[in-house]
Amino acid sequence: MIALGSDHAGFALKETLKAYLKEKGFETYDYGTYDENRCDYPVYSYRVAKAVAEGKADKGILVCGTGVGSSIAANKVNGIRCVCCSDPYSAELSRRHNDSNVLALGSRVIGEELAKMIVDMWLAAEFEGGRHAGRIAMFVDIENGCEPGEK
Ligand code: RB5
Numbered sequence: 030m031i032a033l034g035s036d037h038a039g040f041a042l043k044e045t046l047k048a049y050l051k052e053k054g055f056e057t058y059d060y061g062t063y064d065e066n067r068c069d070y071p072v073y074s075y076r077v078a079k080a081v082a083e084g085k086a087d088k089g090i091l092v093c094g095t096g097v098g099s100s101i102a103a104n105k106v107n108g109i110r111c112v113c114c115s116d117p118y119s120a121e122l123s124r125r126h127n128d129s130n131v132l133a134l135g136s137r138v139i140g141e142e143l144a145k146m147i148v149d150m151w152l153a154a155e156f157e158g159g160r161h162a163g164r165i166a167m168f169v170d171i172e173n174g175c176e177p178g179e180k
Pocket of ligand 1: 036070094095096097098
């Protein structure tokens with residue numbers, strides 16, 4: 030299941046991506062917002078990040094005006110590796126090398142078709158493990174207040 034969330038600025042693109050993912054056979058759950066009334070993106074980032082961190086969702090996709098605020102908020106939740114990106118290459122590599130589990134997009138930065146392409150690349154790519162796995166473990170060290178690599 031893919032958890033979706035946005036603020037007012039990202040609402041329309043979230044709706045587009047929700048329909049696109051449904052068409053492609055993905056199950057989604059929409060954590061809001063549900064209209065274009067002004068709201069605060071950390072609320073929706075937190076809901077989506079929590080769902081992913083707790084294993085209720087496999088991955089999450091957030092949309093705000095830039096993707097920046099949503100990604101900063103999501104990355105505050107332990108276990109979340111959220112990538113804010115505007116290009117398919119970074120999206121793919123964020124999966125292969127960084128095991129990103131939440132994608133943040135900026136509705137005021139990219140168009141619908143590019144957003145779909147980024148989502149496609151991000152969902153299709155797999156984490157490569159190997160030398161990258163130790164670096165992901167270092168993220169956890171940081172979350173635990175340790176120097177990366179400290180035991
Ligand atoms: C809302 O105006 C805007 O600040 C928000 O959507 C997002 O871009 C924040 O990073």
